[in-house]
Amino acid sequence: MSKKTAIGLMLAFTLTACSSGNPADHESGASNTTALGSSKPVTLKIGLPGGYDITSKKLIDNFQAKNPNIKLEIEETPWAEFVTKIVTRIAGNNPPDLWLQENAVILSYGKRGVAENLEPYIKRDLKIEEYASALTSAKLDGKIYGIPHGINPGALAYNKQIFKEQNVPLPTDDWTYNDMIEAAKKLTKDTNGDGKPDIYGFQTGNNITLGWLPWMRAYGGSALDSTLTKSSFTDSKSIQGLTAWADTINKLKISPTREAANTGKFFENGKVAMTFFQYATQVSLNKNKPDLDWDTVKMPIGMDGKRFVPMVVNQWVMYSKSKPEVKEAGWTFLKYYLSDEGQALLSESGTSLPVKKTALQQLEKSTTKPLNKKAFTKGIEEAGGTLDENPSWNEWRAAAGPILNDIMDGKRTPEDGAKEIQQKVQQVLDENK
Numbered sequence: 001m002s003k004k005t006a007i008g009l010m011l012a013f014t015l016t017a018c019s020s021g022n023p024a025d026h027e028s029g030a031s032n033t034t035a036l037g038s039s040k041p042v043t044l045k046i047g048l049p050g051g052y053d054i055t056s057k058k059l060i061d062n063f064q065a066k067n068p069n070i071k072l073e074i075e076e077t078p079w080a081e082f083v084t085k086i087v088t089r090i091a092g093n094n095p096p097d098l099w100l101q102e103n104a105v106i107l108s109y110g111k112r113g114v115a116e117n118l119e120p121y122i123k124r125d126l127k128i129e130e131y132a133s134a135l136t137s138a139k140l141d142g143k144i145y146g147i148p149h150g151i152n153p154g155a156l157a158y159n160k161q162i163f164k165e166q167n168v169p170l171p172t173d174d175w176t177y178n179d180m181i182e183a184a185k186k187l188t189k190d191t192n193g194d195g196k197p198d199i200y201g202f203q204t205g206n207n208i209t210l211g212w213l214p215w216m217r218a219y220g221g222s223a224l225d226s227t228l229t230k231s232s233f234t235d236s237k238s239i240q241g242l243t244a245w246a247d248t249i250n251k252l253k254i255s256p257t258r259e260a261a262n263t264g265k266f267f268e269n270g271k272v273a274m275t276f277f278q279y280a281t282q283v284s285l286n287k288n289k290p291d292l293d294w295d296t297v298k299m300p301i302g303m304d305g306k307r308f309v310p311m312v313v314n315q316w317v318m319y320s321k322s323k324p325e326v327k328e329a330g331w332t333f334l335k336y337y338l339s340d341e342g343q344a345l346l347s348e349s350g351t352s353l354p355v356k357k358t359a360l361q362q363l364e365k366s367t368t369k370p371l372n373k374k375a376f377t378k379g380i381e382e383a384g385g386t387l388d389e390n391p392s393w394n395e396w397r398a399a400a401g402p403i404l405n406d407i408m409d410g411k412r413t414p415e416d417g418a419k420e421i422q423q424k425v426q427q428v429l430d431e432n433k
Helices: 003-018 055-064 077-092 102-112 119-125 160-165 177-187 212-218 236-250 259-261 281-288 325-335 341-347 357-363 374-383 393-408 414-431
Strands: 042-049 070-077 098-102 147-157 276-278 296-298 309-318
Touching: 042 325, 055 070, 055 325, 055 357, 070 325, 077 098, 077 414, 098 102, 098 160, 098 325, 098 393, 102 309, 102 357, 102 393, 119 276, 119 281, 147 374, 177 236, 177 276, 177 341, 212 236, 236 393, 236 414, 276 281, 296 374, 309 374, 341 357, 357 374
Parallel strands: 042 070, 042 098
Antiparallel strands: 098 309, 147 276, 147 296, 147 309
């Protein structure tokens, strides 16, 4: 039995033990609403992993001012510490009423009965057509277990100055992976004659979001099949993608190595012409390098003629065992979060893209860098996709990670590495059925 399976069984046992046995306890609070228009106070506990660096304090404060009958108890905790403690708190039937985590984690909570099904609330109070498709990205077996805290998609970032100095045309939204690779070859330069590049044309990512999965998708491959129950690493198209990904470092030498990238901020320091870039990164980049001349275009079109835009969605989750009136208070908060005002404040923070379409359209007019925010907003509209996420996502990624690092470092061939990854990932998937 895997560690995660054991934790899942512990949580399931705890929730069963805490249940009153009344079938109504397992139904959404949306069908048994408690009027919040009354003056009766309700206390709502909200967990904020990452604190106000991740979640806008102005948004929290504005909600509290508009809803004085809902008393907020805010728990700010460093992200890593929160992730460790929340499992124990759930097992002890003492988590916050609302908190946020990664989409895949929320799916696992839904599978185990920890997360409230929010679909009835959404149907009751929202117009789904007003939101991007990411609104329902926490969907499993026809139920929706989270509301997006924000969308953090990828795009292709580029350094304008390096392109101009090398007289290479700037990227466009129509670029393919081949266009990107060919430009990166021209932009990679050894300026001091020591036999090593000082300027790289591209920096290759080593994680699922900006690294190996986009390259696999670019060749028509994937990590898991469409059912998210079978490993696809040994599919010939997946291996092609892994090969092209590793070749940027080991064969073409247009990218710094994984080890070098871990110690140097190449794009920030003007040493890399292009890189795949998550939206939230612009906050620190603009703060640290306000004079850097850079912008973004959409993720390039793959070898299969399709574009894939990696999209990370952290989700708000509502605890399934909270009292009905607390669930309604929690939903009142989530409705405010998804309102025009709430989404505008989310956009203002810069940490995520909003999920409401009107807020996305307004964001496109912003004059902060990157100027071309449509690379993100139109990118997710056209081809946004989550990262082969299922309830065992964290576990199967951990199994694949060390082997993927060996492939990236040139210690293993993609073919040999993919065979071992296939076996390890499938084992995790089978254990978590």
